[in-house]
Amino acid sequence: MAVAPSFGYGSLLDHARQNGLLTADVVRLFEFFDTADFELILRLVWQASNVNLSLEIPDDRTRQAYLRVRDCLIEAVRAVHPEHGAVQHHLPHMYQFLKSFDTVLSLNYDLLVYWTMTYGFNIEDGHLFKDCFVRSVFDDDWQKFRARYRERINTLVFYPHGSLALCRNAVEQESKIHAAGAGLLEAILDEWRGERVVPLFVSEGVKAQKVASIQSSYYLSTLYREVLTSERQTLTLFGWGIGEHDRHLLQRMRNTGIQRVAVSVFGDDQVYCNYAYQTIQDDLGQVQVDFFNCLSPGCWIHPLPAQV
Template sequence: MPFDILQWADISDNYGCTVLLGNGASIAVSRSFTYESLLGHAIERNLLPDDARQLFRFFRTEDFELILRIVWQATNVNRSLQIPDARTYDAYVRVRECLIQTVRDIHPEYDQVRDRLPSIYEFLKGFRTVISLNYDLVVYWAMAYGFDRYRQHSFKDCFVQNGVFSSDWPRFREPIYGERSTTLVFYPHGSLVLCRNMVEQEFKIHTRDAGLLENILQYWQAESVVPLFVSEGTWEQKVTSIQNSFYLSTVYREVLASRRDTLVIYGWGFGAQDIHLLQRMQGSGIRRVAVAVRRGDQAFCNMVLATINQYLGRNVVVDFFDRESPGCWIH
């Protein structure tokens, strides 16, 4: 029996707790995000030299952030001990420049997506929590769009003024300064706006203007920080990377497992490499899940229902809605 594909307006009143955004959400904003992996893009365009590829093979990973951090740390150790090692530094520079060029190739500029931001803002402000699996700047730009326009609602990512993430993140749910409501935003796999310095301190790069993307890349190029995001890998590799970060591990252990009764999923394909996210939500109290569907894809609905039954329980009510219906995401 085929599943009913509803309109977002038919069910939106039942869902105001949490929305989880996958790569399909970013692709809806810009087709430039339709890539298989950052590493694949770099190799396809001959941006990554052979000796740098050897690092990925040796560490058995496709995660740019991990390789860049490993080589950067080795370079800093050699510098501190005054060990001459031009080859390690050269490898770091090549991986860094490759990542910068790849991000420049893939990520759209602010002016290319700005017309989408009002719709995204209106959609996201209907939730208490936003969980974005995407490391791009789309959600961050949507948050900034509303910052100077709408004082009654506030988006908060729980980073305080010095750019450091607050471990007491639940306190940010309380409205202040005349706000009527708040939405907390988290990045379980990191984001371009997040970085680490040479002693592994993590912080957010603060810029609200349209030059944020270039500002981030300049930070990387200045050799003062490395990015904090998990771009590729199996679920085991991703969980290992998550556990090596205070911010990511806090989101993974506390935010994903926190109490919620409803969950909306937009643009996430339920891939095996990210199934750890649903596993962390087991026992969080989810009673209803709404999943965005592309063009009435019944095979996708069958797969989703089986996955939700397996990880969240068979008593969870599942609604499917047209991902292009009015009022959801960019529509």
């Protein structure tokens, strides 16, 4: 929301429903599998369509369902996701904010962090973002990327809920889609239209559904098993409401050495502060919790005075 008003949607499925994008067959799929996860439904009907195609089973209805789910997702993403040009003036401030951390875990599946990373590649300040993808494929020996080579300092970036830029093919091989900043979103949608891949992100669902989706992916499950449970002394939560169905991510960080947690808050929301404090104590144990205003200079899109 801070970056673009179009992000003020409840979910991609909500947007599709409100704009009449869903056919009766597609609605039945979401209801039958009891999910609001676009990625899951798209993957299921894509796999079914591929099986029918390989066995030469006539089944136009399954294929049409796949095409409709895919097109609904494309239309929803195009409607709610800002173009690169609409956010590029924020990238210098987002870059300065994110580079101050040694690890960034982005729970949003949009492209803002990706665009911030690519913006930083053109800044010669000794800092480097690393997402541990090499030639578009995730390197599960991710710890080695901590080592500094030509850079003076680095930040590792991970997507525990996936990203629009991540995808998997018909045999479950996972990869990252590359394109220069302004062309990335369209390159992703073109890949989806080409029926070569389906997106890899966890969009909606209760805890059990989200964990199941995470465990179905090698990349996401590696983050869940290893990255979230790696040692750290401090943790900053920015722009995260710590929803009940996402608390499992916080709980994975228990006993990792966290002593202090900084939590962003919008305005003077004491109700949220009370909730966040108790949730953190319950999920992480007895740690120090400090709150800060999410509109503070230097936070996300808000420049420091010297940068104005």
